[in-house]
Amino acid sequence: MSGKKDENAKRKLRRLFFGALMPLLLVTFVSGFVFLAVSKIQTNRFVISESKGAIAELNGKITDYIAPALININDFVILFRTSQEKDVLDALVHGFAENITYSLSFYFATAESRFEPDGFYVDSSDWTPPDDWVPQKRPWFIESRNNDGFCYESPYIDDMTGGLCVSLSHKVKDADGKFAGVVAVDLLMKDLADMVSSVSVSEHGKIYLLLSDGTYLTNEDESKVTKANYFADSPFSASEYLDGNLHALISDGRYFASGRIGATPWYIVVEGPITDFSGATMRKIILFVLILFVFSIFASVLNVSMIKGMRKGEKGIGKQIYDETQNLAVSAQENASTAQEQSAAVKEIVATMEDCALLSEDISTKITDVSSLALKTNGDIAEGVDLIEGNVSQLHKIAEANTMTIEGIRELGEKITNIWDIVTLINSVADQAKIIAFNAELEASSAGEAGKNFHIVATEIRRLADGIIDGTKEIKSKIGEIEKSSDTLIIMSESGTAEIAGGVERANMLEDKFASMKNASEITAERAEKITAIIKQQTSATEQILMTLKQISAGVENFSQATNKISSASQALKNIAEGLS
Incomplete structure (x- = not known):
């Protein structure tokens, strides 16, 4: 058994030696080729x-x-x-x-x-x-x-x-x-x-x-x-x-x-x-590669020697690692259990915050609708105010036209009065002409045959004077009728003017009411917009909190998974420590 372990140890040392030597040799030859290529370019330029x-x-x-x-x-x-x-x-x-x-x-x-x-x-x-x-x-x-x-x-x-x-x-x-x-x-x-x-x-x-x-x-x-x-x-x-x-x-x-x-x-x-030119450079490259080759072998031997020394302390270290790994595995299992409980709690909080977020979004939508309706009402009221202002302007124009009509009628009455005086004068002149014609007829009758023609003229003049007097009487009758109609028209116009003035006053009152409604609708729209902005900020904050909670939940899950991996790694490390010891 001991001989088999020694053989395995030697095999590992050989693998370590060649594993350390091969990269160094590869670097040596690559460096030589790179140096050769660069030197060739520099040599050509030189x-x-x-x-x-x-x-x-x-x-x-x-x-x-x-x-x-x-x-x-x-x-x-x-x-x-x-x-x-x-x-x-x-x-x-x-x-x-x-x-x-x-x-x-x-x-x-x-x-x-x-x-x-x-x-x-x-x-x-x-x-x-x-x-x-x-x-x-x-x-x-x-x-x-x-x-x-x-x-x-x-x-x-x-x-x-x-x-x-x-x-x-x-x-x-x-x-x-x-x-x-x-x-x-x-x-x-x-x-x-x-x-x-x-x-x-x-x-x-x-x-x-x-x-x-x-x-x-x-x-x-x-x-x-x-x-x-x-x-x-x-x-x-x-x-x-x-x-x-x-x-x-x-x-x-x-x-x-x-x-x-x-x-x-x-x-x-x-x-x-x-x-x-390139011969000396080639000799330098060969010398450089040889130096690197010798250095690689020396470094590999030194590396193996250091590994041997390290292997001596591996057993004691392996025992310590085994004990600490066992403790770490127990702690990792406890941490995993706690992490799972925290993950469940965080998930419940996340679900509650999602409901709050949906409610905030619904409130924000309704407030936005109210704000839009208030803005529309404000626009309609503004149009009504503009229409009332137009009506008041038209009433003022009608009142001014009616006043001008009354003044015209009064001026017509004054002119009729002047006509009346003229007619009176004509009537007076006609009476005098009639008297003169009568006197002329008397004089013509006394003159006999010689005044016959003059008598005819005087008779016609008297007849003409009578016609004028009759005409003036008819004119006076018509003028009297015109004066009555004029007075009646003046009375009716003055009454219409009073009604127009009342209409203007009522329109002004209506305009004030609409202006008050317009101010109220503007205030309503402005406050609705502020409420909408606040709701949006609240919704954004809720979303950020929800995102943070999701990240915390993911972190807790990752921590739980990492704890499980640590537990698995601890078990693997425990096995390795057993192998080292």
Whole structure:
């Protein structure tokens, strides 16, 4: 039995050892791969930066190298316009050659052949060319004659030194702008090759000077200079990477960069294996992984050793856990019973509060209906007040119209009285005319036949006066009837005015009553709204209390469930404690 326990203990220790070791080994290898990927990215960026830096450095050196030659050629072109004498130009050639210490020679050839009267050739090295040497047929002369800028001739073997050199030339014009010749400087390619070898990118990196078509200007294998093409054995093309722009890339484990040298037709190409930079990094990564591996084993062994020490105290701790767990199980059961009782009480309270909430909502609904009815009544009363005000206004207008009618009737009575006076005057005049006509008839009768016609006229006048008197009597009778009717109308109008005044007074009283009713309805509506707001607040508070009680009920139930789980866990922990002890 004891041997079986020892075997189980060893098996557990082995599982613990490998369980602790495997995560550490996994972290070690993942860290190594991540570090490798990051290092590769950083290395590529560093290589591209170094390649561009090497091109910039060599570009600066070569530009500084050929700058004096370009300056002195340009000065010769300018001074040529002041004098075309051979002796003067020979002196200029020798003087400028002294400023360019690294040049093979500084020379000038006229547009005419040196065998013609106005043609000549001057050279700072005092070299006398053979008779068959014609400068006008040389490539440096032909190219400069056809171009206005500086021309860079392809490398060739110098006749004097036998060394490889390159010519820099420029067209020369006289003061009238007419082509007069070509001035040139010869530079040794060895100097350019030394500059290239002075710049280094990496241990196995290479730097070359190329023409725009890829032909080598410099190479450690001199047999390839001016004869072999760089792109013949390269996956890149000259048209793609020798276009005047700076290029840098990494492909197939090698780095490549190219760039043009100033305004020259020459290009710098840098290439080499990426392992020149990544080899040291790879060694560091391997060392890092090994260190982590050793550390993982050491940490696993230390972990197992610590676990052994912990196992010794497990038995005593297991006994204590067993006792405490038993007490905890008893307490958990008591708590569970209490929690169930509390949960039942809280549920009863929740049911009561739900009934209260429903009652509050019903009261709130009815109060809202009362408030709406009060608002509607207030609106109806307001419309009634507006109608009464309109009626009072119409009664006032009727009273004013009736008063104006009475005044008109009274004015008519006064005018009838004036007519009465006129009729009296007419009647008086008619009486007098009747008397005069009677007297005239008497006078006509006494006159005999001579007054017969006058008697007829007087008779007609008397008859007319009688007719007027009869007419005035009838007019007086009609005027009397009109006066009676007018008086009757005045009495009736004054009575109507009194009735209208009473109606206005009663309408004003009704308006006051409606205004009082309107104020009362407004107060009722306002109080109903306040009661509604209070009921809503009470309902909201009841809902919050109900929600809180539900949460308490849920909490009590959760506590009861948790207590049951604690009881179950205590039993499980009791079993574990038995196993530990």
